[in-house]
Amino acid sequence: MFGSHLSVAGGMVNALTSATELGFDTVQVFTKNQRQWKAPALKDSEAREWLSGLKDRGWERRTVSHATYLMNCASPDADLFKKSAAMLIEELNRCAALSIPFLVAHPGSHLGEGVEKGAARIGKAAAEAFRKGAGVAGAFRVTLCLENTAGGGATMGRTFEELALVKQAIDDASQGDADGRVGFCVDTCHALAAGYDLRGGTPPKAAGAGRARQREACRAVLNEFDRVCGLGLLRVLHLNDSKGALGSRLDRHTHLGMGEVGLGAFQEIVSDARLRDVPMILETPKEDDEKGRAWDTVNLGVLRRLAKG
Numbered sequence: 001m002f003g004s005h006l007s008v009a010g011g012m013v014n015a016l017t018s019a020t021e022l023g024f025d026t027v028q029v030f031t032k033n034q035r036q037w038k039a040p041a042l043k044d045s046e047a048r049e050w051l052s053g054l055k056d057r058g059w060e061r062r063t064v065s066h067a068t069y070l071m072n073c074a075s076p077d078a079d080l081f082k083k084s085a086a087m088l089i090e091e092l093n094r095c096a097a098l099s100i101p102f103l104v105a106h107p108g109s110h111l112g113e114g115v116e117k118g119a120a121r122i123g124k125a126a127a128e129a130f131r132k133g134a135g136v137a138g139a140f141r142v143t144l145c146l147e148n149t150a151g152g153g154a155t156m157g158r159t160f161e162e163l164a165l166v167k168q169a170i171d172d173a174s175q176g177d178a179d180g181r182v183g184f185c186v187d188t189c190h191a192l193a194a195g196y197d198l199r200g201g202t203p204p205k206a207a208g209a210g211r212a213r214q215r216e217a218c219r220a221v222l223n224e225f226d227r228v229c230g231l232g233l234l235r236v237l238h239l240n241d242s243k244g245a246l247g248s249r250l251d252r253h254t255h256l257g258m259g260e261v262g263l264g265a266f267q268e269i270v271s272d273a274r275l276r277d278v279p280m281i282l283e284t285p286k287e288d289d290e291k292g293r294a295w296d297t298v299n300l301g302v303l304r305r306l307a308k309g
Contacts, residue, residue: 001025001026001062001277001278001279001280002024002025002026002280002282002300002303002304003019003024003025003026003027003028003063003064003279003280003281003282004019004022004024004027004028004281004282004283004284004296004299004300005027005028005029005066005281005282005283006018006019006022006027006028006029007286008029008030008031011046011049012029012031012042012046012047012049012050012098013046013049013050013052013053015027015029016050016053016054016057016059017053020057022294022296022297022300023297023300024296024300025059025062026059026062026063026064026279026281027059027063027064028063028064028065028066028104028236028279028281028283029063029064029065029066029100030065030066030068031065031091031094031095031098031100032068032090032091032094033068034066034068034069034070035068035069035070036068036070037068037070037083037087039090042094042097042098047097047098050098051098051099054099060099061099061101062101062279063098063099063100063101063102063279064100064101064102064103064104064145064236064279064281065091065094065095065098065100065102065103065104066103066104066105067087067088067091067103067104067105067106068087068091069106070084070087071084071087071088071091071105071106071108072084072108072109073085073088073107073108073121073122073124073125073126074107074108074109074110074111074118074119074121074122074156075108075109075110075111075121076110076111076113076117076121077111081121081125084108084125085124085125085128085129088105088125088126088129088134088144089128089129089132089134091103091105092129092134092135092142092144093134093135095135095142096134096135096136096137096140096141096142097137099137099140100142101140101141101142101143102142102143102145102183102185102235102236102279103135103142103143103144103145104145104147104185104236104238105144105145105146105147106147106149106155106157107119107122107146107147107149107155107156107157107162107163107166108122108155108156109153109154109155109156110154110156111154112154115156115162115165116165118156118166119156119162119165119166119168119169120169120173122156122166122169122170123166123169123170123171123172123173123174124173126144126170126173126174126178126182127170127173127174127175127177127178130174130177130178130179130181131174131177135181141179141181142181143181143182143183143235144170144181144182144183145182145183145184145185145235145236146163146166146167146182146183146184146185147184147185147186147187147190147236147238148160148163148184148185148186148187148190148191148194149187149190149194149251150189150190150193150194150244150248150249150250150251151190151193151194151195151249152249152250152251158194158195158249159194160224160225160228160229161228163184163228163229164228164229167182167184167229167233170182182233183233183234183235183236184225184229184233184234184235184236185234185235185236185237185238186225186234186236186237186238187237187238187240187283188237188238188239188240188241188242188261188265188266188269189238189240189241189242189244189251189252189253189254189259189261190238190251191221192242192244192246192260192261193242193244193245193246193247193248193249193250193251194247194249195246195247196221196224197217197221197246198214198217198218198221198261198262198265199213199214199217199218199260199261199262199264199265200213200214200216200217201213201217202214202217202262202264203262204257204259204260204261204262204263205257205262205263206262206264210264211262211263211264211267212264213264214262214263214264214265214267214268215264215265215267215268215271217264217265218264218265218268218269219268219272222268222269222272222274231274231275234275234278235278235279236278236279236281237269237275237278237279237280237281238281238282238283239256239266239269239280239281239282239303240253240254240261240282240283240284241253241254241255241256241257241258241259241260241261241284242254242259242260242261243259243260244260245260246260253283253284253285254284254285255284255285255295255298255299256282256284256299256302256303257302263302263306266302266303266306267306267307267309270303270306270307271306271307271309280303282296282299282300284296284299
Protein backbone atom coordinates (compact mmCIF):
# COMPACT_ATOMS: atom_id res chain seq x y z
CA MET A 1 0.00 0.00 0.00
CA PHE A 2 1.79 3.10 -1.24
CA GLY A 3 0.48 6.53 -0.32
CA SER A 4 1.49 10.11 0.34
CA HIS A 5 0.68 12.88 2.78
CA LEU A 6 -1.72 15.08 0.81
CA SER A 7 -3.57 18.31 1.39
CA VAL A 8 -7.18 18.46 2.56
CA ALA A 9 -7.58 22.08 1.44
CA GLY A 10 -11.13 22.68 0.26
CA GLY A 11 -12.44 19.56 2.02
CA MET A 12 -11.20 16.27 3.45
CA VAL A 13 -12.34 14.28 0.44
CA ASN A 14 -9.99 16.26 -1.82
CA ALA A 15 -7.07 14.28 -0.41
CA LEU A 16 -8.74 11.05 -1.53
CA THR A 17 -9.34 12.49 -4.98
CA SER A 18 -5.72 13.62 -5.30
CA ALA A 19 -4.42 10.27 -4.08
CA THR A 20 -6.47 8.43 -6.69
CA GLU A 21 -5.34 10.77 -9.47
CA LEU A 22 -1.70 10.25 -8.49
CA GLY A 23 -2.12 6.47 -8.52
CA PHE A 24 -1.76 5.77 -4.80
CA ASP A 25 -3.35 2.99 -2.75
CA THR A 26 -3.88 5.04 0.41
CA VAL A 27 -3.29 8.51 1.86
CA GLN A 28 -2.10 10.32 4.99
CA VAL A 29 -3.72 13.60 6.06
CA PHE A 30 -4.01 16.17 8.80
CA THR A 31 -7.59 16.19 10.06
CA LYS A 32 -7.12 19.75 11.32
CA ASN A 33 -4.76 22.69 10.78
CA GLN A 34 -1.47 21.42 12.23
CA ARG A 35 -0.34 24.96 13.11
CA GLN A 36 -3.31 25.82 15.31
CA TRP A 37 -4.51 24.51 18.65
CA LYS A 38 -8.17 25.09 17.90
CA ALA A 39 -10.03 23.94 14.83
CA PRO A 40 -13.65 23.94 13.70
CA ALA A 41 -15.55 20.76 14.44
CA LEU A 42 -15.85 18.30 11.60
CA LYS A 43 -18.98 18.90 9.57
CA ASP A 44 -21.28 15.91 9.23
CA SER A 45 -21.43 16.46 5.48
CA GLU A 46 -17.63 16.48 5.22
CA ALA A 47 -17.35 13.27 7.23
CA ARG A 48 -20.02 11.56 5.12
CA GLU A 49 -18.25 12.56 1.92
CA TRP A 50 -14.93 11.23 3.22
CA LEU A 51 -16.47 7.95 4.39
CA SER A 52 -18.19 7.51 1.05
CA GLY A 53 -14.87 8.10 -0.71
CA LEU A 54 -13.19 5.44 1.43
CA LYS A 55 -15.91 2.92 0.63
CA ASP A 56 -15.80 3.66 -3.10
CA ARG A 57 -12.05 2.98 -3.15
CA GLY A 58 -12.05 0.06 -0.74
CA TRP A 59 -9.69 1.99 1.50
CA GLU A 60 -11.35 1.21 4.81
CA ARG A 61 -8.87 0.58 7.64
CA ARG A 62 -5.81 1.65 5.67
CA THR A 63 -5.67 5.46 5.79
CA VAL A 64 -3.43 7.45 8.15
CA SER A 65 -3.62 10.75 10.01
CA HIS A 66 -0.66 12.70 11.38
CA ALA A 67 -1.15 14.55 14.66
CA THR A 68 -0.36 18.24 14.93
CA TYR A 69 3.27 19.15 15.55
CA LEU A 70 2.21 21.51 18.34
CA MET A 71 1.25 18.62 20.60
CA ASN A 72 3.88 17.72 23.22
CA CYS A 73 2.56 15.36 25.87
CA ALA A 74 6.13 14.88 27.18
CA SER A 75 6.39 18.51 28.25
CA PRO A 76 7.02 19.38 31.92
CA ASP A 77 5.22 22.70 31.36
CA ALA A 78 1.82 22.23 33.01
CA ASP A 79 -0.10 24.43 30.57
CA LEU A 80 1.46 22.89 27.47
CA PHE A 81 0.90 19.39 28.84
CA LYS A 82 -2.77 20.13 29.52
CA LYS A 83 -3.32 21.55 26.02
CA SER A 84 -1.43 18.65 24.45
CA ALA A 85 -3.39 16.00 26.37
CA ALA A 86 -6.65 17.62 25.25
CA MET A 87 -5.35 17.77 21.68
CA LEU A 88 -4.52 14.06 21.73
CA ILE A 89 -8.13 13.32 22.65
CA GLU A 90 -9.38 15.56 19.86
CA GLU A 91 -7.04 14.01 17.29
CA LEU A 92 -8.13 10.48 18.24
CA ASN A 93 -11.81 11.43 18.09
CA ARG A 94 -11.47 13.08 14.68
CA CYS A 95 -9.83 9.93 13.35
CA ALA A 96 -12.63 7.79 14.75
CA ALA A 97 -15.27 10.01 13.14
CA LEU A 98 -13.50 9.58 9.79
CA SER A 99 -12.72 5.85 10.20
CA ILE A 100 -8.98 6.55 10.02
CA PRO A 101 -7.38 3.62 11.87
CA PHE A 102 -3.89 5.05 12.46
CA LEU A 103 -2.90 8.29 14.17
CA VAL A 104 0.85 8.95 13.88
CA ALA A 105 2.33 11.17 16.58
CA HIS A 106 5.84 12.26 17.51
CA PRO A 107 6.55 11.39 21.15
CA GLY A 108 7.53 15.01 21.85
CA SER A 109 10.29 16.70 23.83
CA HIS A 110 11.09 16.23 27.49
CA LEU A 111 12.71 19.73 27.45
CA GLY A 112 15.73 18.55 29.40
CA GLU A 113 14.01 16.60 32.17
CA GLY A 114 14.94 13.20 30.76
CA VAL A 115 13.37 10.46 28.69
CA GLU A 116 11.90 8.53 31.63
CA LYS A 117 9.97 11.52 32.96
CA GLY A 118 8.85 12.46 29.44
CA ALA A 119 7.63 8.92 28.81
CA ALA A 120 5.69 8.92 32.07
CA ARG A 121 3.89 12.12 31.06
CA ILE A 122 3.02 10.67 27.66
CA GLY A 123 1.72 7.59 29.43
CA LYS A 124 -0.46 9.74 31.66
CA ALA A 125 -1.93 11.69 28.72
CA ALA A 126 -2.59 8.62 26.57
CA ALA A 127 -4.05 6.65 29.46
CA GLU A 128 -6.49 9.47 30.20
CA ALA A 129 -7.48 9.61 26.53
CA PHE A 130 -8.14 5.88 26.40
CA ARG A 131 -10.07 5.97 29.69
CA LYS A 132 -12.33 8.63 28.21
CA GLY A 133 -12.95 6.45 25.16
CA ALA A 134 -11.14 8.75 22.75
CA GLY A 135 -10.73 7.32 19.28
CA VAL A 136 -13.55 4.82 19.61
CA ALA A 137 -16.64 4.74 17.41
CA GLY A 138 -18.69 1.59 17.93
CA ALA A 139 -16.42 -1.34 17.14
CA PHE A 140 -13.90 0.97 15.44
CA ARG A 141 -10.75 1.77 17.41
CA VAL A 142 -7.94 4.12 16.41
CA THR A 143 -4.34 3.00 16.99
CA LEU A 144 -1.88 5.59 18.30
CA CYS A 145 1.36 5.13 16.36
CA LEU A 146 4.52 6.45 18.04
CA GLU A 147 6.95 7.72 15.38
CA ASN A 148 10.73 7.53 15.60
CA THR A 149 12.51 10.88 15.34
CA ALA A 150 15.86 12.20 14.09
CA GLY A 151 16.71 13.03 17.70
CA GLY A 152 17.43 16.74 17.57
CA GLY A 153 17.55 18.58 20.89
CA ALA A 154 15.52 16.98 23.67
CA THR A 155 13.09 15.20 21.33
CA MET A 156 12.18 11.65 22.24
CA GLY A 157 12.02 8.59 20.00
CA ARG A 158 15.49 8.72 18.45
CA THR A 159 16.14 5.09 19.33
CA PHE A 160 13.89 2.08 19.14
CA GLU A 161 14.50 1.61 22.86
CA GLU A 162 12.98 5.05 23.56
CA LEU A 163 9.91 4.17 21.49
CA ALA A 164 9.52 0.92 23.42
CA LEU A 165 9.90 2.83 26.69
CA VAL A 166 7.11 5.24 25.76
CA LYS A 167 4.80 2.40 24.77
CA GLN A 168 5.50 0.62 28.05
CA ALA A 169 4.74 3.82 29.96
CA ILE A 170 1.38 4.07 28.18
CA ASP A 171 0.60 0.41 28.86
CA ASP A 172 1.51 0.77 32.53
CA ALA A 173 -0.50 3.96 33.02
CA SER A 174 -3.58 2.76 31.15
CA GLN A 175 -3.93 -0.47 33.16
CA GLY A 176 -5.59 -2.29 30.29
CA ASP A 177 -7.50 0.64 28.79
CA ALA A 178 -4.98 0.89 25.93
CA ASP A 179 -6.27 -2.54 24.80
CA GLY A 180 -3.61 -3.03 22.12
CA ARG A 181 -4.19 0.46 20.71
CA VAL A 182 -0.54 1.58 20.71
CA GLY A 183 1.75 0.81 17.79
CA PHE A 184 4.65 2.36 15.93
CA CYS A 185 5.57 4.31 12.81
CA VAL A 186 9.10 4.20 11.38
CA ASP A 187 10.43 7.01 9.19
CA THR A 188 13.46 6.08 7.07
CA CYS A 189 14.84 9.64 6.99
CA HIS A 190 14.58 9.91 10.77
CA ALA A 191 16.17 6.50 11.30
CA LEU A 192 19.23 7.32 9.19
CA ALA A 193 19.62 10.77 10.72
CA ALA A 194 19.34 9.20 14.17
CA GLY A 195 22.26 6.88 13.43
CA TYR A 196 20.70 3.68 12.06
CA ASP A 197 22.87 2.72 9.09
CA LEU A 198 20.33 1.67 6.48
CA ARG A 199 22.91 1.35 3.70
CA GLY A 200 25.80 -0.50 5.36
CA GLY A 201 28.45 2.14 4.73
CA THR A 202 27.99 2.07 0.96
CA PRO A 203 27.50 5.20 -1.21
CA PRO A 204 23.80 6.16 -1.45
CA LYS A 205 23.75 5.57 -5.21
CA ALA A 206 25.50 2.20 -5.05
CA ALA A 207 24.51 -0.49 -7.55
CA GLY A 208 25.16 -4.21 -7.89
CA ALA A 209 26.97 -5.59 -4.85
CA GLY A 210 26.61 -2.21 -3.14
CA ARG A 211 22.85 -2.32 -3.52
CA ALA A 212 22.83 -5.83 -2.05
CA ARG A 213 24.89 -4.54 0.89
CA GLN A 214 22.30 -1.80 1.43
CA ARG A 215 19.52 -4.36 1.51
CA GLU A 216 21.40 -6.43 4.10
CA ALA A 217 21.97 -3.36 6.26
CA CYS A 218 18.33 -2.33 6.10
CA ARG A 219 17.24 -5.87 6.94
CA ALA A 220 19.47 -5.76 10.00
CA VAL A 221 17.83 -2.49 11.14
CA LEU A 222 14.36 -3.97 10.63
CA ASN A 223 15.37 -7.03 12.63
CA GLU A 224 16.66 -4.77 15.40
CA PHE A 225 13.33 -2.97 15.45
CA ASP A 226 11.61 -6.35 15.62
CA ARG A 227 13.76 -7.33 18.59
CA VAL A 228 13.14 -4.11 20.53
CA CYS A 229 9.62 -3.04 19.51
CA GLY A 230 8.13 -5.87 17.45
CA LEU A 231 7.40 -5.69 13.72
CA GLY A 232 3.92 -6.91 14.53
CA LEU A 233 3.29 -3.50 16.09
CA LEU A 234 4.64 -1.52 13.11
CA ARG A 235 1.47 0.03 11.72
CA VAL A 236 2.82 2.74 9.37
CA LEU A 237 6.02 3.39 7.42
CA HIS A 238 7.18 6.81 6.23
CA LEU A 239 9.38 6.30 3.17
CA ASN A 240 11.52 9.43 2.88
CA ASP A 241 15.07 9.95 1.69
CA SER A 242 17.31 12.10 3.87
CA LYS A 243 19.21 15.31 3.11
CA GLY A 244 21.09 14.82 6.37
CA ALA A 245 23.96 12.37 6.67
CA LEU A 246 24.03 9.27 8.85
CA GLY A 247 23.79 10.32 12.48
CA SER A 248 23.37 14.01 11.63
CA ARG A 249 20.07 14.27 13.58
CA LEU A 250 18.87 16.50 10.74
CA ASP A 251 15.19 16.01 9.89
CA ARG A 252 15.12 17.03 6.22
CA HIS A 253 13.18 14.88 3.76
CA THR A 254 14.02 14.58 0.09
CA HIS A 255 12.98 12.46 -2.88
CA LEU A 256 13.84 8.77 -3.15
CA GLY A 257 17.31 8.26 -4.61
CA MET A 258 18.20 11.93 -4.11
CA GLY A 259 19.50 11.66 -0.54
CA GLU A 260 21.58 9.62 1.87
CA VAL A 261 19.41 6.56 2.50
CA GLY A 262 20.13 4.46 -0.59
CA LEU A 263 17.65 2.77 -2.89
CA GLY A 264 18.68 -0.65 -1.62
CA ALA A 265 17.09 0.16 1.74
CA PHE A 266 13.81 1.12 0.12
CA GLN A 267 13.95 -2.01 -2.03
CA GLU A 268 14.37 -4.16 1.06
CA ILE A 269 11.41 -2.51 2.78
CA VAL A 270 9.01 -2.87 -0.14
CA SER A 271 10.14 -6.49 -0.65
CA ASP A 272 9.80 -7.61 2.97
CA ALA A 273 6.75 -9.89 3.24
CA ARG A 274 6.40 -8.95 6.92
CA LEU A 275 5.51 -5.40 5.85
CA ARG A 276 3.07 -6.35 3.13
CA ASP A 277 0.00 -4.91 4.87
CA VAL A 278 1.66 -1.79 6.31
CA PRO A 279 0.73 1.55 4.67
CA MET A 280 3.91 3.07 3.20
CA ILE A 281 3.60 6.85 3.08
CA LEU A 282 5.71 9.42 1.21
CA GLU A 283 6.32 12.73 2.99
CA THR A 284 8.59 14.18 0.34
CA PRO A 285 8.39 17.80 -0.93
CA LYS A 286 5.32 18.70 -2.97
CA GLU A 287 6.80 20.03 -6.21
CA ASP A 288 7.38 19.14 -9.84
CA ASP A 289 10.59 17.76 -11.32
CA GLU A 290 12.50 19.29 -14.25
CA LYS A 291 10.14 17.52 -16.67
CA GLY A 292 7.04 18.99 -15.04
CA ARG A 293 6.01 15.73 -13.38
CA ALA A 294 4.70 15.70 -9.83
CA TRP A 295 7.43 14.31 -7.60
CA ASP A 296 4.81 12.19 -5.85
CA THR A 297 4.27 10.38 -9.17
CA VAL A 298 8.01 10.02 -9.72
CA ASN A 299 8.60 8.65 -6.21
CA LEU A 300 5.69 6.24 -6.57
CA GLY A 301 7.23 4.97 -9.80
CA VAL A 302 10.51 4.36 -7.98
CA LEU A 303 8.77 2.34 -5.26
CA ARG A 304 6.86 0.22 -7.75
CA ARG A 305 9.99 -0.52 -9.78
CA LEU A 306 11.85 -1.51 -6.61
CA ALA A 307 8.97 -3.74 -5.57
CA LYS A 308 9.26 -5.56 -8.89
CA GLY A 309 12.98 -6.07 -8.34
